[in-house]
Amino acid sequence: MLKIPEHQVAGHKASDGLLGPLVDDSGRFYKPLQDDERGSREVTFYTSFSSNTRVPDHIRRFFPNFYGTQLLEASDGSGLRPHLVLQDVVSSHLHPSIMDIKIGSRTWYPQAPEDYIQRCLKKDRETSSLSLGFRISGLQVHGNKELGHWKPERKVVQKLTADEVRLALRKFVSSNSSADPYVVPDSLFASSVYGGSSGILAQLLELKAWFEDQSIYHFNSCSVLIVYEKESVLKGGPSGAQVKLIDFAHVVEGNGVIDHNFLGGVCSLIKFISEILTTPDECLTTNCLQDSERAVLTMGTATGSEQSIYNA
């Protein structure tokens, strides 16, 4: 009954015969535990978090539900392996559009081994993490038969400049997203996905308020997942816009200090999204696009089939 997730945009993928997560039809997500301390640290986090009475309910909803661990046949055929059993956060969506954004200008932390620190530091400097306070780890925009999915390559989206991120965030909520560089994103769903009292921006602001205060956990190298349902918006229905935090293999104790690294990054993302809601699109005509902006419009290929977008 277990199958390969259809809508994974980042992270290790079982579809390549590698060790990766699986899902079932009941809305559960099975994430294999890695052998090193990443696996045990993520179990520790979910166990601690799910029983922590200091976490308010309105914050808990930003995290996948946790159903313990379970021994399962691993996707790479290596035999039985413990898996985290989690809520499949996109299972309620038929055709989700998804963006995975790794938060923080720094993905390493003082307690990590030196070689891990150096690897992360190098990648943070090579990608947009250092400059923007976050990097897009992967994304897919659900399309139609003509347009196909828009699923740009992971290596490209990680290194976007500020202007390119702005454009990608517009394309993410456009009805005409495609890899065609001459199609100017119409940002048609911006107000229903990003805006409103239950939109992405409102949810990110709630998260931000919690991060200004909470000093229980430091969420190193975590991602914010942004999901919505394009088909529903097109029909005038609810956008189903939701923010989820995922990937807790590097969470450490906060020890009474706020997670200033995550907070700074999420504030930067909030600023980008706010600008889309407040800045008119008038300038986004094909004629006034800069070369650098046109470059980002080419960053994806239109395809209805799956493309590999891994995360290291």
Added chain:
Amino acid sequence: MLKIPEHQVAGHKASDGLLGPLVDDSGRFYKPLQDDERGSREVTFYTSFSSNTRVPDHIRRFFPNFYGTQLLEASDGSGLRPHLVLQDVVSSHLHPSIMDIKIGSRTWYPQAPEDYIQRCLKKDRETSSLSLGFRISGLQVHGNKELGHWKPERKVVQKLTADEVRLALRKFVSSNSSADPYVVPDSLFASSVYGGSSGILAQLLELKAWFEDQSIYHFNSCSVLIVYEKESVLKGGPSGAQVKLIDFAHVVEGNGVIDHNFLGGVCSLIKFISEILTTPDECLTTNCLQDSERAVLTMGTATGSEQSIYNA
């Protein structure tokens, strides 16, 4: 008419026969321009900032006034040298208590030379910058004849742990601050210095709101200076509490991205100060102090005379 500043707690000091800032009796502060690009970058910043109409007036008051540059005899006897002419932010205080806090978990920035980046990174990891999002660069608490000034060593205050910073921030607003480790800080001035509508916390929150929005400048390696007048508070007068931003030799353009590194650090500082205002001191009796907390109580020596506290 130029003299050595009496109340400098961090930075290069002219008092040691080195190149350092000078003040006059009219309330101006003369900061020698360093030969390398730090000097020119700080002039560029002050020039840009003072004419930038996008900076609101209520934010401008957090910055020293800028009166141009002037050729002056350097304090190290090396001859004429250009100096920045600035407002002496402590000149209105007779007996200021001062804390210099370098904001940001990262003091380097992508555009800097590689050797500078590596030096900063090493220091950020060795001090509290990385863990807390800021480090105390120096401080002095005005005392009386019996207690003397409390001016702990710079090397010590830069490396304080979270618990120690909490205690230092309490000692900073206590009537009985001294180097005696058995004196428990009474936090007598906490509400009048940190609290209230014009206190340090309110000012930091104003700054924070601006940093959530402004994407003009990135304030790398800048300090927040916290100043108040103990004598006045003791007599029931105004605390004269003020926040000033100083040291702009590493400010770079924001290019449309908020300064998430400064913002995260200032939010962390805000959390520490909020806690002092909201957490009762009951636990701060000599008996319930931890060893680590007692250690920080010994971090200064009581002296009425000057002690050297440099900044690299």
